[in-house]
Amino acid sequence: MISINLLQVFFWTFRRRERDVVNLYNSLSQLMQLATENNMLNFGYWKNNPADPLGAQNELCKLVGDMANLDSARIVLDVGSGFSVPATYWKSQYKNIKITCININFQQLALSTKLVGNNISDMKEKSYALLQTDDVRFVNATSTSLPIPSRSVDRIIALESAQHFRPLNQFINESKKVLKNNGILIIAIPVTKIPSKIASFMKLGILSLTWASEHYNLDYVKSAIIKEGFQISEIQSIGPYVYDPLADYYIKNRKHFRERILKKYSSYLENILYRSLLKMKRASQNGNIDYVLIKCMPSDTSYDR
DSSP states (O other): OOOOOOOHHHHHHHOOOHHHHHHHHHEEEEEHHHHHTOOOOOOOTTTTTSHHHHHHHHHHHHHHHHTOOOOOOOGEESOTTTTTTHHHHHHHHOOEEEEEEEESSSHHHOOOOOOHHHHHHOOOTTTTTOOOOOGEEEEEEESSSSOTTOOEEEEEEEEEEEOOOSHHHHHHHHHOOOOOEEEEEEEEEEOOOOOSHHHHHHHHHTHHHSSSSSSBBBHHHHHHHHHHTTTEEEEEEOOOHHHHHHHHHHHHTHHHHHHTTTTTHHHHHHHHHHHHHHHHHHHHHSSSSEEEEEEEEETSSOOOO
16 A cells, blocks of 8 residues: 655745656555556547547647657656656657657656656557667756757657746756757647636636646746747647546446455545545636646747748
């Protein structure tokens, strides 16, 4: 049984410094993995009725890869890469890319190297056979100080990670430095559509505590992107295909997931998860939260599509 200190988790969630976010993920990642039955840490994209969370998560990776035009890319940064499962997926679909996974969480990176190795040897039937470790690099670094040469990267992807970057504008500034002039930055991010922090706290309820991120407002995210020298070429709003079906899937299969979770965690944590999913669905239906994919390029150069 994994013991969780709720008071400690509360302080980590309240402060949300980089180390706090790392501690949160190290403490709760297994809960997420049990709830999704895999190592991919994103909500997924459920529009095409995938059979399970992994199918939805792969659909989200596909959507992001298409938006990033990865078929014409060579050097890719995955910033806030989690366990590098999305990087593995992209490499399986786009053979010519080389991916660098940037993660402040060393524990996740250490496991990522093992997971990528397993994918090479054990998943040949799923077209992972061509994945080589030389093509996927792992770098322990912060999103706000990327240890990458200037103008050397074709694509930067922050898949459900930028909500943790603080300050967000510093990550965007770093992205501008390392991207090539015709490069693309993709940010897939949960956002609020509530104008003030006080109103956000009141309307989000339990999500204000369990949604352990910065709760960035969409207008703020767009403003930060433009101020740091990018132009936004496309925004896709996919919230109804993320939050609602994810909550419905968990509710439908709650008995199964609860049994799995209770083998390692106390029942109160599963209850918090369940209540959070219910609130997330209501917040989405009420228009208080959304999930957006933003495609942007340096504004001081033309981009040949």
